[in-house]
Amino acid sequence: MRHILSILLENEAGALSRVVGLFSQRNYNIETLTVAPTEDPSLSRLTLTTSGDDRAIEQMTKQLNKLIEVVKLVNLSEGEHIERDLMLIKVKASGAQRAEIKRCADIFRGQIVDVTSSIYTIQLVGASSKLDAFIEAVGDANILETVRTGVSGLARGEKVLAL
Amino acid sequence: MLSGADMLVRSLQDQGVEYIYGYPGGSALHIYDAVFRQEKVKHVLVRHEQAATHMADGYARATGKPGVVLVTSGPGATNTITGIATAYMDSIPMVIISGQVMSHLIGGDAFQETDMMGVSRPVVKHNLSIQDPADIPSVIKKAFYIATTGRPGPVVIDVPKDMTTPGEEYPYEYPAEVEIRSYNPPVRGHAGQIRKAVEMLLKAKRPMIYTGGGVVLGGASEQLIEMTRALGYPITQTLMGLGSYPGSDRQFIGMLGMHGTYEANMAMHHADAILAIGARFDDRVTNNIAKFCPDAMIAQIDIDPSSISKTVQVDIPIVGPVDSVLNEMIGLIKESDIQPDKENLSNWWAQIDEWAKHHGGRYLTNDKGLMKPQQVIQCLQKLTAGDVYVTTDVGQHQMFAAQYLSFEEPNRWITSGGLGTMGFGFPAAMGIQLSFPDETVVCVTGEGSIQMNIQELSTCMQYNIPVKILNINNQSLGMVRQWQDMNYESRHSNSYMESLPDFIKLAEAYGHVGMKIEKIEDLEPMMKKALAMKDKLVFIDVYVDPSEHVYPMQVPTASMRDMWLSKTERT
Numbered sequence: 001m002r003h004i005l006s007i008l009l010e011n012e013a014g015a016l017s018r019v020v021g022l023f024s025q026r027n028y029n030i031e032t033l034t035v036a037p038t039e040d041p042s043l044s045r046l047t048l049t050t051s052g053d054d055r056a057i058e059q060m061t062k063q064l065n066k067l068i069e070v071v072k073l074v075n076l077s078e079g080e081h082i083e084r085d086l087m088l089i090k091v092k093a094s095g096a097q098r099a100e101i102k103r104c105a106d107i108f109r110g111q112i113v114d115v116t117s118s119i120y121t122i123q124l125v126g127a128s129s130k131l132d133a134f135i136e137a138v139g140d141a142n143i144l145e146t147v148r149t150g151v152s153g154l155a156r157g158e159k160v161l162a163l
Numbered sequence: 164m165l166s167g168a169d170m171l172v173r174s175l176q177d178q179g180v181e182y183i184y185g186y187p188g189g190s191a192l193h194i195y196d197a198v199f200r201q202e203k204v205k206h207v208l209v210r211h212e213q214a215a216t217h218m219a220d221g222y223a224r225a226t227g228k229p230g231v232v233l234v235t236s237g238p239g240a241t242n243t244i245t246g247i248a249t250a251y252m253d254s255i256p257m258v259i260i261s262g263q264v265m266s267h268l269i270g271g272d273a274f275q276e277t278d279m280m281g282v283s284r285p286v287v288k289h290n291l292s293i294q295d296p297a298d299i300p301s302v303i304k305k306a307f308y309i310a311t312t313g314r315p316g317p318v319v320i321d322v323p324k325d326m327t328t329p330g331e332e333y334p335y336e337y338p339a340e341v342e343i344r345s346y347n348p349p350v351r352g353h354a355g356q357i358r359k360a361v362e363m364l365l366k367a368k369r370p371m372i373y374t375g376g377g378v379v380l381g382g383a384s385e386q387l388i389e390m391t392r393a394l395g396y397p398i399t400q401t402l403m404g405l406g407s408y409p410g411s412d413r414q415f416i417g418m419l420g421m422h423g424t425y426e427a428n429m430a431m432h433h434a435d436a437i438l439a440i441g442a443r444f445d446d447r448v449t450n451n452i453a454k455f456c457p458d459a460m461i462a463q464i465d466i467d468p469s470s471i472s473k474t475v476q477v478d479i480p481i482v483g484p485v486d487s488v489l490n491e492m493i494g495l496i497k498e499s500d501i502q503p504d505k506e507n508l509s510n511w512w513a514q515i516d517e518w519a520k521h522h523g524g525r526y527l528t529n530d531k532g533l534m535k536p537q538q539v540i541q542c543l544q545k546l547t548a549g550d551v552y553v554t555t556d557v558g559q560h561q562m563f564a565a566q567y568l569s570f571e572e573p574n575r576w577i578t579s580g581g582l583g584t585m586g587f588g589f590p591a592a593m594g595i596q597l598s599f600p601d602e603t604v605v606c607v608t609g610e611g612s613i614q615m616n617i618q619e620l621s622t623c624m625q626y627n628i629p630v631k632i633l634n635i636n637n638q639s640l641g642m643v644r645q646w647q648d649m650n651y652e653s654r655h656s657n658s659y660m661e662s663l664p665d666f667i668k669l670a671e672a673y674g675h676v677g678m679k680i681e682k683i684e685d686l687e688p689m690m691k692k693a694l695a696m697k698d699k700l701v702f703i704d705v706y707v708d709p710s711e712h713v714y715p716m717q718v719p720t721a722s723m724r725d726m727w728l729s730k731t732e733r734t
Contacts, residue, residue, distance in 0.1 A: 010345055013292075013294075014280055014284075014290075014292075017281070017284065018284060021284055021285060025285050055472070055476070058472070059469065059473060062468045062469035063469050065468070065469075066467070066468075066469050068288075068289045068309060068343065068345060068346050069345055070345060071344060071345040163344070
C-alpha cells in the first residue's frame, strides 16, 4: 500500500543524504521525494511516498525517527489529509489537436503556461492520481516531456506537524 | 584562547577521556601536536587504524566508557570502517575523530581525501563535521552525548585541517550539558505494558527469560539477577548477553541459537511465554522466523523502538532502559497476588533437566590423540574460573569459548557478535589490558583470525601490554571448513591455512614469549605457566584436531529445536 510520510528535518548539511541513504541501506523504496525549508529556516519539511505492508512501514518510520536529525514524523496516509503534486507537461498542440488539448487542460483545471505554434506547456496541480489521469487523457503520443515535483501534503483539520 | 587543535584535545580532557588510540598523518598533525603538548590524555600508537578502533571498542565494552580513536584523513579514516561497523552492530559507544583535508580542498580529490561523512554514514549512530573551529567543544560534547545515551553507538567527527590551525585562537569553554531537540532517548517504559508483561510472566506454564547485549550495555545485570531469582524461571542468553547473569547459576541453561545448548533451544521452542530483554531476535538466534517459538506469547524490552518487532512480531512491546523497566517489574512481581504456579514450574524444570542430559555439551575425544579445541577452552576455564577478561575472534573458537567458558559478571566476555569481525580479539584485549593492568586478559583466537591484526604484536612491545593469546590452531578456517563439510561435500575451497608462520618465532621477534602445545598432557601445565607470566605477552599456540565441528548446530531454515548434535545425530 502507498504511504505518504511527512518529516520535519533539521536543515543541516548531510541530513537529506541520511534519509535517502537509510532507504537504500534498508532496501526500502522511495517513489517521490520533495524537500524545502519551512517558515523556520532551521527546519526542512520533507515529504516522501513509499509503499509496503504495515510492518515494513512501521520499521521505516521507526528507523527514520532514529536518525538524529529527524525532529518529527507523521504518516499522513493514516488520517484525512490533503496531497498535491505539481506537473509541468509539454504536449504537441497543432491542427485539430490544439483545441482538444486546450479543452482537456480546462477539464483538469490546468493552466497553459507557455505556448508556441505547435506546443502547449501545461501546469497541473492535484493529487498524483489526477495527474496520472491527465497523462492518460492526453495520450502518450502527444507528450513531449513531463516533470513533477512529487507529493507534498498536510493533515486535514487542526492537526499540525510542528515543533 | 586556544587553537582548534588545543580546544579539541582540551575537550577530550574535560570529557574525562583516558586513552586515545590512533595513528597520525598529514591532516591530523595539528591535533597530534596538541596531543604531544599535554599529558592528561594518553595516546596509544597502533600499527593499523583498524586495530585502534577495536582497542577503543574493547576498552568501551570492559569499562562501559566510550572509546576514542584519532586518525588522519583518507586511508587513515577508511581503515577504521570495519572497526566502526563492528561497534555499530554491537551498539558500542565510541567517538572516532578523523582528520580531513582543508575545507577549501574538499570535493577536489585532494591528496588523502575521502568523503568520511559519506563512507561512514551507514555504520555510525551519527556523524558530525566541524564547520567552524569555535564549534569544536560543543560538537565534541554532542558526539559523546549521542554515543553514550539511548542505544549506544559509534559517532564520527570529521575535522578539516584548517579547523585546527595553530595560532588561530578562540575562547574555550566546554559545555556542561547538551540539548538536541530532535534526540530524546526514552527514560522509562510504559507502565501499562510493563504490567501486562508481568502478568504474562506470572501466569506462564513454560516461561523463558531470553536476554542479550542490552542488559550488559544498560548496566542492568543486578536487576536481571534479582528478577530471575525471584521468579525461579530458566534463563538463556545470546552471545552478546553472556556474563550479565552468572554462568554457574542453576537457572542459567546456556546460550541459545545456532550453536546454543540443546536445552536452551528446546526450552525456547516449547515455551509459552518469553520475556526478551535487550535482545534483538537476530537470525543467528531465531533460525527460521516462520517457525520460531510457535506457542509463545512474547514480551520485549528494548531502548530502541526499531529493535522491537523488527524480525519477530512481539505481543507486548516495551520501549525503555532495561534497568528502570526491570526495577518496575520487580516491584510489580513482589506486590502481585498471582505467583508462579509451583507445580507447573517444577514440571517445566524437570523437562529442561531431561533435555540437558540429552546433549549437555559433550564431545568425543579422538583416539588418534589429537587435542580437541573444547579441551583447550575447558582448561582455560579451569585455570581462570571466570576471574579473567576474555576476548575472541570469530569462528569455531569463538563458539567453543561461548559454550565452555562461564562468566559470573558482565563486561568480561568481549566478542564481535553482530558483525563477526575476524581480527577483533587481539586489539580488543590490548585495549582492556591497558586499562586493567593487573587483570588477566586472554584473547581466544584461531590461526586465521589472529593473522588479521597480528601487526599489533609491535604495539604490545612498545607499551608492554601483557595479554595472553590463546591460539586454537586447527590449521584451517574451522567454521568455513565445518560448513563445507556439512553443505559442500567436504570440498574445502580456500579454507586451508597452508603457510602458517612459526608463531613462536614471530612472538619472539617482537620480544614476547611463544609456547607451542601439541599434547594434551602439556596443556594444563603450560597454560598455567603462561598465565603466570604476568608481565609478558605470551603467544600460546595450541594444535588441535582440524576435523572437529561445533555442536549443537541448528539445521538451516528449520525451527529452534532442529539441531545437529554431532556429525551423525540430529533431532
